[in-house]
């Protein structure tokens with residue numbers, strides 16, 4: 680009996696630590712960021728939003744194969760999945776979201792010297808990132824490199840090379856938009872991949888699956904750890920620098936306005952994180968081939 684109990688406690692301890700938080704450390708071709716025993720990033724500042732509520736907007740064009748209202752309804756569900764999550768120890772995680780009206784901005788960017796918006800957009804025509812065959816979506820998070828404070832996050836969906844669906848009929852699901860975006864919203868709030876294959880934050884998506892629509896205990900533990908109940912962090916949904924529905928550069932400031940990528944000259948560098956949040960198709964399926972022919 681004693682041996683059984685020991686095994687069970689080891690298993691649950693591993694389970695409890697499966698989720699990972701993202702940090703400011705970025706691996707390069709010459710240096711990998713260190714990882715702890717659970718495979719989580721162990722270097723750099725842990726990423727976090729300094730607010731208990733985040734505003735987001737969808738690009739007004741949506742995606743060509745889906746009704747815009749349906750698309751927004753699905754996107755709303757994916758943020759709601761991470762909102763007011765009931766935590767194991769009681770209370771709800773201190774994170775909610777505010778949906779704004781659709782906006783013309785269709786670019787993943789951060790204006791260091793101007794207004795911003797956290798946008799969800801669809802790339803119907805082109806996917807400029809690497810991993811073109813399997814990459815379903817990407818979340819770019821801009822943060823303070825020293826403190827880990829998140830300034831901005833944008834989600835792009837690769838509809839140029841994948842047919843996303845919103846059906847609840849298991850026979851008709853291709854790449855489930857709700858599952859994909861629920862995963863991306865996890866990155867949006869600063870979570871990294873989990874090694875639990877059933878978790879929303881697991882690193883890959885199986886075509887035809889909708890299981891990642893629903894948070895598992897591991898995902899719940901992640902958001903409750905990042906945004907604990909009763910954290911007393913105020914709700915301030917205004918984007919950093921104010922809100923702008925367009926991606927226009929700031930009108931003033933001498934015209935140098937494309938500082939969104941790369942290092943700022945401030946003492947606390949701002950960096951746009953790329954490639955953190957790629958949800959990859961688990962395998963090349965016949966469905967994927969069919970999608971490509973249809974285009």
Ligand SMILES: [Zn+2]
Pocket residue numbers: 862866872881882955956957958
């Ligand atoms: Zn991911």
